[in-house]
Amino acid sequence: MIQSYKKSPKLAEAYDAILIGTGIGCLCAGALLSKTGKKVLLLERHYTAGGFTHVFKRKGFEWDVGIHYIGEVQRPNSVLRKLFDYVSDKELQWDDMGEIYDRVILGNKQYDFVKGVDNFKSKMGEYFPNEKEAIERYINLIFAANKAASKFYIDKALPKMTSALLGKYMRKKYLKYSDRTTYDVLSELTKDETLIKVLCGQYGDYGLPPKQSSFAMHASVAKHYMQGGSVPAKGSSEILNTIEKVIEKGGGTILVRAEVDKIIVKNNKVKGVKLTDGNCFYAQTIISGTGIFNTFENLLPSDVIYSHKLNEKLRKVSPSVGYGCLYIGLNGSPEDLKLPKTNLWIYPDDLDHDGCVERFLNNNKTEFPLVYISFPSAKFSDWNERYPGKSTIDIITMIPYEAFAKWDGTAWKKRGEAYEIKKEEFAQRLLQHLFKQLPQLKGKVELYEFSTPLTAKHFSNYKQGALYGIDHNPKRFRQKFLRPKTKIKGLYLTGQDIVTAGVGAALFSGLITASAITGINFIKRIFK
Ligand SMILES: Cc1cc2nc3c(=O)[nH]c(=O)nc-3n(C[C@H](O)[C@H](O)[C@H](O)COP(=O)(O)OP(=O)(O)OC[C@H]3O[C@@H](n4cnc5c(N)ncnc54)[C@H](O)[C@@H]3O)c2cc1C
Known part of the structure; x- marks a missing residue:
């Protein structure tokens, strides 16, 4: 674990740049700016940093939240691999998932997506x-x-x-x-x-x-x-661990439990940020990696929102659907349990994808439109050293925010019995899918925990627990405001909303944001 999480880091009042959020977009932009000699401060509202790259632990198990596989990094000269190498000082290594990265299952038929x-x-x-x-x-x-x-x-x-x-x-x-x-x-x-x-x-x-x-x-x-697909060797937390070292080497700091309430703007120029605890930090450059809705609806003062008609811009994009994830801990090593590395994508075979989604969104008791099963413990080469005799599985499906909306406003872990019952119904349905595919797992499950769109909202701050920031429909790509530079002097955007969802895309957003700020061609630098 990184030092600054254990003891209070040394803080200054002013920085060259302040980054709001610690998703991979901010981590990348923060590391690139640090390498140009800028002193950066990254502020994260969660108790741990990394955004969707963070991992969490329960009772001797560890799960990833937003990483199941990353492409392109197995090619040493791909832009993505070069960029990861650059921002981690080549410390970040990768475990390859093998020949079959995805398997699509339609009823009784299976279709393998093979490498190459x-x-x-x-x-x-x-x-x-x-x-x-x-x-x-x-x-x-x-x-x-x-x-x-x-x-x-x-x-x-x-x-x-x-x-x-x-x-x-x-x-x-x-x-x-x-x-x-x-x-x-x-x-x-x-x-x-x-x-x-x-x-x-x-x-x-x-x-x-x-x-x-x-x-x-x-x-x-x-x-x-x-x-093919890969995962970070030694666990997804290595993304944060390695990039944070580069940021610290440049004199920068990552501060957790530091929620930004407002960006301070005077005469259309950013001055700094005010945290929800009342503390302020100052910088001429502020980068928000919290998503376009958070930034334009919540972080900016209302006079700035209206003078730039940011509320109207937001009407041109929509938040993506919410999701639920069943995090499962099992007794037995991945080898004992015969867990594959391949991700499973299970779909009903009676309708096209759109029809399945529509049916489910109209009635959540109908068949899930997709069930995604990932076997993280089978993918990490050193898993058995870190967690001997244990395995983990994540099962993800689409869950509309509306299914849990009535509990919005209640506190995490204290949302009441009816909420827990509803969660359990979804959990059981997902477990049935797992046992159908891997019957040997019956009796091996030690614990499970189902996250809802409210859980995602609580931890990531995305409106209605959105799975991937804003929707990836054709209209999105037409929105010119989805770029690093904003109309407010000194305010920049980064993260998945300005490129697309995906760890690679969000990493790349950090590069274009750092380039927009400094005018440096980082692509040239990373290939040097
Ligand atoms: C379930 C799931 C599975 C996924 N699987 C994969 C996968 O296998 N492969 C892949 O490539 N991609 C995957 N993704 C997508 C990928 O994880 C994301 O696209 C990417 O990590 C988003 O990065 P980001 O930089 O936009 O920031 P995020 O990771 O979204 O981080 C934003 C950060 O901002 C913080 N924040 C918000 N508001 C404030 C505030 N006011 N003050 C301070 N901090 C704030 C949040 O707490 C959060 O930490 C998955 C995503 C999900 C949800």
Whole structure:
């Protein structure tokens, strides 16, 4: 554990930059600024830092919250790996998940997503022998969309004038992909609805089914994992542990239990932040990594919100759906219990993805539209040294905030019996899915705990416990205000809302934010 969590860190009154939140976007921006000699302070409202990269422990078990696999990092020269290496001083290492990273299960049929583009193509070709041409065209489109993405995101870091001159051309190509829904694009390639359902089998990674999601987001996730998945070696907490060292080396500090109440703005210029405990810290640069709704609705003074019509901007985006996660602790090592490394994506086979979501959102007692099962303990190479004789499983599903809304406002762990009963109903339904897939686990579960959208809201501060910040629909990619620089002098944004959800994307948001602030081309630096 990091020193500053054990004893009170030495604090100054003023910093070069203050970052609100400690998600991976802020950690990355904080480390990059530290490496340029800036003194940074990161403020986190939670009792632990890291945002969705944090881990938590109960009764001798440890679970990840927002990391089950990360793509691209197994390639030593990928931008993502280089960036992780740079912000962690090469301390962060990775454990590879192996040949099959995802398995899509539709009723009794299984479809494996295998590592490597050619392997992926030929595996899909085995499942759908009449669709080989469509699969080939699908892969080509995925790569074309990702190629167009770089200019779109570089534009976000450009100064106002340059972006006004060049931005339209830099965004144009990507918008051709992002303006269309995933289903629109895929249904032009094939009429085989099962193939479409399988290819969209990772939609849980971005929260929206194919008729609502932007194809750009689908393409980004599909390509991201196509070379396989990895997890941080020695546990996901290593992300924070390694990056925090870089921040501290640069004279920066991460402070937990430090909730920002308001950003102090005078004459349209940021001056600092006021915490909920009344303490103030000052800086000419403030970066918010708390999400666009938190920043524009809650952290800014109301006169600033209205003078820049930020409330109107927010009407153009919507928070993503809420989620529930069943955290399970089991007796036995991953080997004893025969746990796979592969993530399971289980879907009903009677409807398309959109139909399944609609049915469930109308009536939560109907079949879950998706059940995602991840086996973290099987993925970490040193798990048995850290937790001998134990294993963990996470099961995630979509849960609308409305299902638990009536308990909003009650305190965590004290929401009452009716809330606990409802949680238990969801937990039992998810356990049935687990036992259907891995019957050997019956009788091996030592404990479980179900989190609701209220739990997510409590810990992450996202409006209505949103799974992935704002929705990844085509409209989102059209919003020019989702960029680091704001109209308030000195105020910058970072995190998943300005790029997309995903640890890699949110990490990258830190890079474009640091570039927008300093004018430095960090891509050049990380490849040096
Ligand atoms: C269940 C789940 C599973 C996921 N699985 C994966 C996966 O397998 N692979 C992958 O790549 N991605 C995954 N993701 C997505 C990924 O974790 C996120 O997209 C990413 O971590 C978001 O990072 P961020 O920088 O936007 O900040 P966040 O991690 O969202 O952090 C924001 C931080 O701001 C803090 N904060 C909010 N308000 C204040 C305030 N007023 N004052 C101080 N601090 C404040 C919050 O407490 C939080 O720590 C998953 C997400 C979820 C929810």
